[in-house]
Amino acid sequence: MNNIPQLPLAHWIDNFVDWLVQFTGFFNAITNFIGSINNAFQWIFDIIPIWLFIILVLALTYYVNRDQQNWGLLIFEFLGLLMIWNLNFWRDMTQTLTLVLTSSLIALVIGIPLGILMAKSHTAEIILKPVLDFMQTMPAFVYLIPAVALFGIGMVPGIVASVIFAMPPTVRMTNMGIREVPNELIEAADSFGSTEWQKLFKVELPIAKSSLMAGVNQSMMLSLSMVVIASMIGAMGLGTKVYFAVGRNDAGNGFAAGLAIVILAIILDRLTQSLTRSRRKH
Amino acid sequence: MSTQKSTKVEVKNLTKIFGKHINKAKELSRQGKDKAEILKETGATVGVDRADFKIYDGEIFVIMGLSGSGKSTLVRMINRLIEPTEGEVLIDGENLMKIDKKELRDVRRKKMSMVFQNFGLFPNRTVLENTEYGLEIQGADKTTREKKAKEALETVGITGYNDEYPDQLSGGMQQRVGLARALANDPEILLMDEAFSALDPLNRTDMQDQLLDIQEKLHKTIIFISHDLNEALKIGDRIMIMKDAKVIQTGTPEDILTHPADEYVEEFIENVDRSKVLTAGNVMIRPTIVNIEKAGPRLALKMMKDNEVSTAYVVDSRRNLLGIVDANDVIKLVRENNGDLTPIVQTKVPTTSEDTPISDLMDDISQTGIPFAVINDKKQLMGIIVRGAVLGALAGNEVSDFE
Numbered sequence: 001m002n003n004i005p006q007l008p009l010a011h012w013i014d015n016f017v018d019w020l021v022q023f024t025g026f027f028n029a030i031t032n033f034i035g036s037i038n039n040a041f042q043w044i045f046d047i048i049p050i051w052l053f054i055i056l057v058l059a060l061t062y063y064v065n066r067d068q069q070n071w072g073l074l075i076f077e078f079l080g081l082l083m084i085w086n087l088n089f090w091r092d093m094t095q096t097l098t099l100v101l102t103s104s105l106i107a108l109v110i111g112i113p114l115g116i117l118m119a120k121s122h123t124a125e126i127i128l129k130p131v132l133d134f135m136q137t138m139p140a141f142v143y144l145i146p147a148v149a150l151f152g153i154g155m156v157p158g159i160v161a162s163v164i165f166a167m168p169p170t171v172r173m174t175n176m177g178i179r180e181v182p183n184e185l186i187e188a189a190d191s192f193g194s195t196e197w198q199k200l201f202k203v204e205l206p207i208a209k210s211s212l213m214a215g216v217n218q219s220m221m222l223s224l225s226m227v228v229i230a231s232m233i234g235a236m237g238l239g240t241k242v243y244f245a246v247g248r249n250d251a252g253n254g255f256a257a258g259l260a261i262v263i264l265a266i267i268l269d270r271l272t273q274s275l276t277r278s279r280r281k282h
Numbered sequence: 283m284s285t286q287k288s289t290k291v292e293v294k295n296l297t298k299i300f301g302k303h304i305n306k307a308k309e310l311s312r313q314g315k316d317k318a319e320i321l322k323e324t325g326a327t328v329g330v331d332r333a334d335f336k337i338y339d340g341e342i343f344v345i346m347g348l349s350g351s352g353k354s355t356l357v358r359m360i361n362r363l364i365e366p367t368e369g370e371v372l373i374d375g376e377n378l379m380k381i382d383k384k385e386l387r388d389v390r391r392k393k394m395s396m397v398f399q400n401f402g403l404f405p406n407r408t409v410l411e412n413t414e415y416g417l418e419i420q421g422a423d424k425t426t427r428e429k430k431a432k433e434a435l436e437t438v439g440i441t442g443y444n445d446e447y448p449d450q451l452s453g454g455m456q457q458r459v460g461l462a463r464a465l466a467n468d469p470e471i472l473l474m475d476e477a478f479s480a481l482d483p484l485n486r487t488d489m490q491d492q493l494l495d496i497q498e499k500l501h502k503t504i505i506f507i508s509h510d511l512n513e514a515l516k517i518g519d520r521i522m523i524m525k526d527a528k529v530i531q532t533g534t535p536e537d538i539l540t541h542p543a544d545e546y547v548e549e550f551i552e553n554v555d556r557s558k559v560l561t562a563g564n565v566m567i568r569p570t571i572v573n574i575e576k577a578g579p580r581l582a583l584k585m586m587k588d589n590e591v592s593t594a595y596v597v598d599s600r601r602n603l604l605g606i607v608d609a610n611d612v613i614k615l616v617r618e619n620n621g622d623l624t625p626i627v628q629t630k631v632p633t634t635s636e637d638t639p640i641s642d643l644m645d646d647i648s649q650t651g652i653p654f655a656v657i658n659d660k661k662q663l664m665g666i667i668v669r670g671a672v673l674g675a676l677a678g679n680e681v682s683d684f685e
Contacts, residue, residue, distance in 0.1 A: 193391035
């Protein structure tokens with residue numbers, strides 16, 4: 001291989017990132033926008049008293065599971081949140097929650113329309129499929145480098161990296177959900193003279209809802225898995241605690257913070273899963 | 283059918299070819315090659331090959347053929363769910379192929395509605411919401427569409443299920459909702475694609491009768507797709523027979539039976555008027571059923587009175603046949619104030635399966651006084667066979683009956 005000059009791939013990508021950096025105004029605007037969503041969530045979590053927050057989580061869980069009372073989950077949530085409070089991780093937990101909610105929200109707002117586009121257009125599917133594979137398989141660490149260059153340090157680059165890593169399931173599951181709507185129902189919608197939008201909102205999306213929600217659930221879990229990685233570039237939260245513990249070889253605190261992430265993950269997972277099950281009024 | 287026949291739908295040279303090399307396939311088809319040859323040479327599938335026919339206002343026009351004959355493709359070209367490769371569809375003289383998307387939507391909203399083989403009901407909507415769908419997308423307000431939807435549901439005989447979801451209803455009920463949804467728009471044309479094929483024999487017969495009743499009141503133009511000649515003969519004012527993408531014959535049931543166009547049609551109709559192909563499932567009727575676990579003598583007697591019969595069939599909660607009870611015995615029990623039917627159940631009941639040909643049963647039916655019980659492989663009671671129904675069914679399919 002010595003005779004063949006090495007492909008300057010790294011150089012090209014550097015050049016590309018450098019070229020992107022000149023659009024400072026554009027990226028600043030995005031930074032501010034994402035930052036303000038993030039701050040809004042954080043502001044809400046900061047003004048809610050901890051006891052009220054716990055009650056709200058329990059009430060929400062009770063409400064979304066109202067047709068099948070799940071006392072075990074309620075008790076788990078209650079004890080888990082009390083433990084996080086007791087360990088003094090409350091603020092870190094809300095910061096992590098903020099990061100997860102902001103990135104999931106953005107992943108949803110971009111991902112669902114992309115999924116719809118993918119389901120409707122063959123060309124879009126051909127283009128998006130490899131892009132999604134790329135987004136999901138590229139080691140998440142790699143996103144941090146350009147993210148810092150373009151969005152600085154702090155929560156925002158962490159959120160951007162999380163969005164890129166976490167969005168593919170939402171896109172894929174939206175696409176799949178819509179494509180799996182039985183052909184006869186599409187024909188029924190068409191035969192009554194539905195417009196494309198009516199078909200989408202009255203037939204396809206409602207029927208695809210449960211697979212779409214499964215995608216949202218997966219996206220949320222993936223963005224939660226990004227919190228430790230994001231802490232390396234200054235995203236605050238439970239991830240930071242884990243990251244510092246690694247640096248200090250402090251197994252105790254590392255596991256304590258890790259456990260808090262697990263508790264948060266289980267709560268978020270169960271909440272979004274109960275939304276996945278389609279509910280009916282009887 | 284009205285005496286003065288005005289054309290409602292006219293189909294000219296309508297062709298659909300699926301796949302690539304469409305032009306070559308068209309060329310070959312003009313040279314008279316058949317579907318299989320064209321598929322072999324070009325890889326293109328001819329769905330419908332130059333269909334030409336007229337459908338008159340207010341008639342039930344049945345398009346008949348076996349699966350793969352192109353009948354479903356043909357009906358979908360009439361509302362352009364499938365874009366024709368060539369040809370014209372004229373509705374009230376207006377060429378459907380020349381109108382744009384918006385006008386096409388208007389035609390679909392106002393002029394024709396479709397009923398589907400597997401009902402095509404939206405699982406996320408209630409019965410009422412399903413029925414309202416066509417009006418909802420036209421932007422009708424809530425009160426109007428509820429009123430019209432309820433009327434349509436009443437027309438097909440479904441009341442009290444407004445808030446149920448489709449999967450809570452039986453197949454027959456679901457298809458009634460499908461029909462109601464199509465009627466709610468008050469369309470001039472109904473397209474029914476194998477609408478009753480997914481139903482069990484009893485429900486199918488009921489639905490056919492009901493469709494005829496509805497037609498008597500509403501006088502729609504109905505285009506009905508079927509693979510069942512008995513069904514076609516029963517409900518069709520005119521029948522069109524298709525085979526391998528081509529129209530073979532169009533005519534009244536009488537025409538078709540007396541002057542079959544070719545061997546294919548002949549073979550087709552030969553199969554109808556024989557008791558051999560009529561099975562127990564085809565001629566069975568609903569019995570008066572008493573569930574012994576729920577009903578006592580008084581209820582049994584009331585049901586027998588309501589249905590004007592002197593015997594009732596006794597089943598358990600799984601619908602397994604236990605026997606029959608006679609009205610006289612039941613009356614005795616009621617007089618004695620005895621609440622249990624068990625002692626008077628006569629367990630000796632002749633039974634048969636749904637797919638037993640009538641010819642095998644004829645002798646027995648004429649000898650026994652008790653109607654045969656038709657049971658499925660789980661021993662569940664499906665229906666009963668009474669002498670009159672057998673004779674009626676046989677007579678209804680006799681060629682001579684039409685002459």
